[in-house]
């Protein structure tokens with residue numbers, strides 16, 4: 590089915606800005622760096638999920654749902670933005686906090702996105718730390734059962750691989766925006782760098798570029814899983830999206846590029862490279878990145894520049910996917 594036929598609601602402020610990062614370009618001695626500001630999508634403080642939610646909430650609305658359900662990490666930006674989207678559309682929202690990140694303190698559990706979840710009026714549930722993706726989904730289904738038993742009409746936003754990757758559709762437009770903005774600025778892009786978690790942002794960007802006939806490579810910096818596992822996931826999800834929009838075979842293994850150099854020690858845990866990237870972006874660009882996603886993605890990009898994998902004469906676009914509120918949940922890192 591063509592993209593235009595998928596149910597959709599408008600939530601994101603688009604097109605988001607496209608800006609040079611002159612300070613970081615100078616500091617690193619090239620490549621020429623640009624940033625696509627998807628931290629500026631609006632919807633309760635912005636981020637990549639605004640574009641993804643347009644399609645989930647579109648389906649929810651088309652199915653006459655009255656309650657949105659979603660599960661994720663305690664400091665998930667997705668949960669915060671789903672709560673905002675539900676509020677905007679007059680729906681209730683039940684969110685499930687998964688204790689995915691061990692050893693986190695009081696700020697992590699009460700500030701940043703958690704504070705905003707509360708302000709936005711979401712009902713908050715918690716799920717034990719040892720739950721994997723499937724177990725967390727099952728626990729969420731149980732909550733959906735309770736909503737149904739109360740006479741509600743739940744819509745569950747599923748990010749697991751046994752559900753269609755609807756959110757990726759939101760990034761097809763983002764790819765078109767980047768292509769337009771780069772061409773208006775007279776730039777030949779050599780590379781687009783994105784964080785790769787559920788991989789739907791990564792996949793949507795890739796699909797959008799190839800649909801528009803662009804061969805620009807997309808590099809996904811792993812924030813959740815190791816490189817081999819993530820590469821498989823990107824290819825599987827990309828094939829599904831290509832099928833969904835009636836373009837089977839659009840993406841092949843040669844399109845998939847991921848790098849997990851800054852993933853350790855694991856999801857949601859910042860390392861020295863990430864803290865350095867957050868600090869450099871803040872102090873040389875006035876940009877606020879987060880320790881879980883956008884900071885790690887920039888750290889991966891900086892690492893590849895320093896190693897010469899990304900050459901000084903290249904033009905690189907960094908997708909800033911947001912996450913800024915999580916800084917407040919991780920404030921002890923910035924003592």
Ligand SMILES: *Cc1c(COP(=O)(O)O)cnc(C)c1O
Nearest residue numbers: 666786787788790882910911912
């Ligand atoms: C969710 C999220 C990501 C990861 O996006 P996926 O589509 O899940 O790969 C990146 N950055 C931020 C700030 C996020 O909230």
